Amino acid sequence: MKVRVHVSLKNGVLDPQGRAIHHALEGMGFTGINDVRAGRLIELDVADDVTDAALDDMCARLLANQVIENYRIEKVA
Amino acid sequence: MSFTAAVITFPGSNCDRDMAVAIEEITGGTVHRVWHGDAVLPDGLDFIALPGGFSYGDYLRSGAMAARSPIMQAVVAEAARGVAVLGVCNGFQVLTEAGLLPGALLRNAGQHFVCRDVALTVGTSRSLFTGGYFKDQRITIPVAHHDGNYYADAATLDRLEAEDRVAFRYAEPVNGSQRQIAGVLNEARNVLGMMPHPERMIEPAHGGSDGRVLFESVLRAAGVTA
Numbered sequence: 478m479k480v481r482v483h484v485s486l487k488n489g490v491l492d493p494q495g496r497a498i499h500h501a502l503e504g505m506g507f508t509g510i511n512d513v514r515a516g517r518l519i520e521l522d523v524a525d526d527v528t529d530a531a532l533d534d535m536c537a538r539l540l541a542n543q544v545i546e547n548y549r550i551e552k553v554a
Numbered sequence: 555m556s557f558t559a560a561v562i563t564f565p566g567s568n569c570d571r572d573m574a575v576a577i578e579e580i581t582g583g584t585v586h587r588v589w590h591g592d593a594v595l596p597d598g599l600d601f602i603a604l605p606g607g608f609s610y611g612d613y614l615r616s617g618a619m620a621a622r623s624p625i626m627q628a629v630v631a632e633a634a635r636g637v638a639v640l641g642v643c644n645g646f647q648v649l650t651e652a653g654l655l656p657g658a659l660l661r662n663a664g665q666h667f668v669c670r671d672v673a674l675t676v677g678t679s680r681s682l683f684t685g686g687y688f689k690d691q692r693i694t695i696p697v698a699h700h701d702g703n704y705y706a707d708a709a710t711l712d713r714l715e716a717e718d719r720v721a722f723r724y725a726e727p728v729n730g731s732q733r734q735i736a737g738v739l740n741e742a743r744n745v746l747g748m749m750p751h752p753e754r755m756i757e758p759a760h761g762g763s764d765g766r767v768l769f770e771s772v773l774r775a776a777g778v779t780a
Contacts (some may be wrong), residue, residue, distance in 0.1 A: 491730065494662045515645060539622060542651065544658040545705060548687055 478525050479553040480532060484541045485516035555741050557583025557778050559601040560764065562629065564590040564620040569642065576753035578767040583612060590623040600776040601638045604645030616659060617647030617700040626652050626715055631663035638682045639745045643699055646747030650742065655740055655747045658704035663730025669698040672728050673759065674736055674750060677720035681739050683746045684721055686771040692725060693764035694752035702749040704731035714738055721746055761777040
């Protein structure tokens, strides 16, 4: 089973990387960009019997730092 | 009984020897070098130090992998027993990732790696690490980090201040840290994480010895003779 874990910074947490990307895009001449937030995509290939609870535990204990990040689990196939 | 310390080395630690030398020279005690894959710490420790560096290449998040390494369970247990635990730079990141300290360390607000001496003010003298300083004392300690931008939510920051748990603050803009926080204590005041490197400022040849006081404080608090 393929699983994608989307990790994003919580609202209100400063994102210097996103800000630098924003700045670079504007420097390239793109306009109308209100905000840029950079996150992380982690793709897992796991056995079919890995439970939702186990996936959630992986995210909560390692893949995301819930002090600063949110996560969303997406099962691809 | 003499002062006994452990310095943990993770793959990618690079300040572990400096830390061990500083502790040995200042305390005159025994310093055990402990590998991250070890499951147990030596008996009778007075002090555990997590050094700076780039453990596991900063993969995932700075300190994230190291915080889940086998030795950290032993460090968490010793911290719960009241042993003094210091995390410097990457060691601070490891302590927050391990849940021993609140908050997180984000990329510096200016995006740049910052490597220079910085002015700090001592936030409290009420800890095993800061007893030899006085509150509001201005000291100079070098920093060298990319992810030193301390973040915690407002309620956590308010609580840290109300409980007198901000050990050090930057006296100048350095990395965008919330409320200029450079170092924080846990609730029991026996775990300190800080981005500046006290082990790099322990003798005149380093440009100053303001960091020396921290190790002297730990030695005095341990109540053992060197």
